[in-house]
Amino acid sequence: MARNFERGYIILNTKYLDLLAQKYDSEEKVANEIINLKAILNLPKGTEHFVSDLHGEYQAFQHVLRNGSGRVKEKITDLFSDELSEKEINEFATMVYYPEEKIKLMKNAFDNKSDLNQWYTRTIERMIKLVSYASSKYTRSKLRKALPEQFVYIIEELLYKTDDFINKESYYTKIVQQINSLGQADKLITGLAYTTQRLVVDHLHVVGDIYDRGPDPDKIMDTLINYHSVDIQWGNHDVLWIGAFSGSKVCLANIIRICARYNNLEIIEDVYGINLRPLLNLAEKYYEDNPAFRPKVSADDNTPPHEIEQITKIHQAIAMIQFKLESSIIKRRPYFNMSERLLLDKVDYEQSEIVIGDEKHLLEHTCFTTIDRDRPDLLLEEEERVLDKLLFSIRHSEKLSRHMNFLMKKGSLYLKYNGNLLIHGCIPLDEQGNMEKMKIENRTYAGRELLDIFEHYLRHAFAHPEESDDLATDMVWYLWTGEYSSLFGKREMTTFERYFIKDKETHRERKNPYYYLRENEETCRKILNEFDLNPDHGHIINGHTPIKEIEGENPIKANGKMVVIDGGFSKAYQSKTGIAGYTLLYNSYGMQLVAHKHFNSKEEVLRDGTDVLSVKRLVDEELERKKVMETNVGEKLLEEVYILNRLLEYRYMN
Numbered sequence: 001m002a003r004n005f006e007r008g009y010i011i012l013n014t015k016y017l018d019l020l021a022q023k024y025d026s027e028e029k030v031a032n033e034i035i036n037l038k039a040i041l042n043l044p045k046g047t048e049h050f051v052s053d054l055h056g057e058y059q060a061f062q063h064v065l066r067n068g069s070g071r072v073k074e075k076i077t078d079l080f081s082d083e084l085s086e087k088e089i090n091e092f093a094t095m096v097y098y099p100e101e102k103i104k105l106m107k108n109a110f111d112n113k114s115d116l117n118q119w120y121t122r123t124i125e126r127m128i129k130l131v132s133y134a135s136s137k138y139t140r141s142k143l144r145k146a147l148p149e150q151f152v153y154i155i156e157e158l159l160y161k162t163d164d165f166i167n168k169e170s171y172y173t174k175i176v177q178q179i180n181s182l183g184q185a186d187k188l189i190t191g192l193a194y195t196t197q198r199l200v201v202d203h204l205h206v207v208g209d210i211y212d213r214g215p216d217p218d219k220i221m222d223t224l225i226n227y228h229s230v231d232i233q234w235g236n237h238d239v240l241w242i243g244a245f246s247g248s249k250v251c252l253a254n255i256i257r258i259c260a261r262y263n264n265l266e267i268i269e270d271v272y273g274i275n276l277r278p279l280l281n282l283a284e285k286y287y288e289d290n291p292a293f294r295p296k297v298s299a300d301d302n303t304p305p306h307e308i309e310q311i312t313k314i315h316q317a318i319a320m321i322q323f324k325l326e327s328s329i330i331k332r333r334p335y336f337n338m339s340e341r342l343l344l345d346k347v348d349y350e351q352s353e354i355v356i357g358d359e360k361h362l363l364e365h366t367c368f369t370t371i372d373r374d375r376p377d378l379l380l381e382e383e384e385r386v387l388d389k390l391l392f393s394i395r396h397s398e399k400l401s402r403h404m405n406f407l408m409k410k411g412s413l414y415l416k417y418n419g420n421l422l423i424h425g426c427i428p429l430d431e432q433g434n435m436e437k438m439k440i441e442n443r444t445y446a447g448r449e450l451l452d453i454f455e456h457y458l459r460h461a462f463a464h465p466e467e468s469d470d471l472a473t474d475m476v477w478y479l480w481t482g483e484y485s486s487l488f489g490k491r492e493m494t495t496f497e498r499y500f501i502k503d504k505e506t507h508r509e510r511k512n513p514y515y516y517l518r519e520n521e522e523t524c525r526k527i528l529n530e531f532d533l534n535p536d537h538g539h540i541i542n543g544h545t546p547i548k549e550i551e552g553e554n555p556i557k558a559n560g561k562m563v564v565i566d567g568g569f570s571k572a573y574q575s576k577t578g579i580a581g582y583t584l585l586y587n588s589y590g591m592q593l594v595a596h597k598h599f600n601s602k603e604e605v606l607r608d609g610t611d612v613l614s615v616k617r618l619v620d621e622e623l624e625r626k627k628v629m630e631t632n633v634g635e636k637l638l639e640e641v642y643i644l645n646r647l648l649e650y651r652y653m654n
């Protein structure tokens, strides 16, 4: 097909139309499809759900996914507030979130069969009503795809039977009795619950940082892989994992270091099957216990002391490898402009001191046994061997390969979607609000071009895992920690200082001016323009920096042009943010920000029937309900309609 978008239309050649005619081999088929697409175009736009900074918190993520950030309960309340008490509404909502567990609990609560059967009948009836309500803005065909396969016929029968000649109540009762006597009620209710979850959210955006800190990023990945419609904007932690899988040793060292720091080495060893034995042997040989490297453990952690000691040693071994590797990259990539970070070279190993800027600092908790003072970034042969083995192991993890391939397939550095710009970290700016320029090899990039070239390098590195120290692979690490990385957004990462220097002033990481300039509407408009988005309608959706709601910080900035949705799913940050995460909903009526209160466990939700309270804040309200026609999907459908019309003219109207 020859396309000519420049003039705003598509030129179709006859070969393409002939091919298409094989699928639409009659005039009626073409006409039907056009009518179907036009009907979809006129429906209200589907609900988009935005989450970010999940950081391995699978349980909390599951919860917001299952309750659709409050959408499920809202629908239940709309439908049943007249007939159900608040407690009953909560119970029913819990049934929709966690059907398997809730059904089990309910079954135990009845002591005779007929009460239980009545409950089944009532529940199925309500579930059907809920599915019908939740699907009202979709076509029947879309609903059918969301229904549990084995029950499509029965459910459609229950949904669409409006015949006045039939007494609906007894009709219902009969079908449900049948379902019951065939032992299918549990499965049907469960299926309907999942259908509801799926219907309240049409599309999910994950605005970065699935990995690190929390215990179960792999389970989040599996959930996303099975989710009906999703895209991902990579976070700095995600690219670190992509980097490791793409052959970057320094990224590899970083992910192991972070897992050791958060007592999460099971992810590396048990989940992804990467053998840590060689690293442990090296660690046992060179390192002792060291308070600065003990893993962070939660109050209910029961890791035995000897294991804590092992982790402490691994943590030091891999941190020192990381610092050495960083040093070599900084030297071979002068335009990364990171020579200030050549800290190993600045250490006075005799006096155990370092000069940073003009200030001299005493070093504490040092572990420099593998350092050659004349060439501090030189890896020991043993360290090299360990790294090679780790890299080999990473490359051969089937599960990691599946997860990383999915991240690449669904992910990008930024996304333009329905007029909004989705980005994890920032658009690097100077103090005046101009796009920061970065020279890479012999060209200078800024703004959107800079992000595009970053993404180009990342994809190149992923496609060439056999290359370990080429520019593309080093660039993935730059994305993690470089000054002009759109994912990091800080001048430096002070990991070394935080381990070895007491003075907290040295731990500070200076943020890019973006982080205060984004409060300003003009800045946000300028960024939207840079990405060819309409600043009157578009928003920037941002993650990465936890909003300190506790201190009165507002996640909605720049007159609503900027929405920051990192509210701290990560448990480690909840004391700073004061809440347990934000999510954003964007449906045909507008955008709403939801703040989630602390989520303890699904057991608690099941037991008490109380849902985590979600407070809604309005970001924007559409004057008129937005239709599919005005969305990204709509654009594609319009293109299809155009093509089908051409087919109709060419094939059937002569």
Ligand SMILES: O=P(O)(O)OC[C@H]1O[C@](O)(COP(=O)(O)O)[C@@H](O)[C@@H]1O
Pocket: 209, 213, 236, 237, 261, 490, 493, 494, 495, 509, 544, 545
């Ligand atoms: O305290 P930790 O978990 O070691 O992490 C601190 C590091 O994480 C970072 O904040 C990056 O992670 P985030 O993207 O989650 O902010 C660095 O700037 C900082 O050095």
Ligand SMILES: [Mn+2]
Pocket: 209, 235, 236, 237, 424, 487, 544, 545
């Ligand atoms: Mn981040």
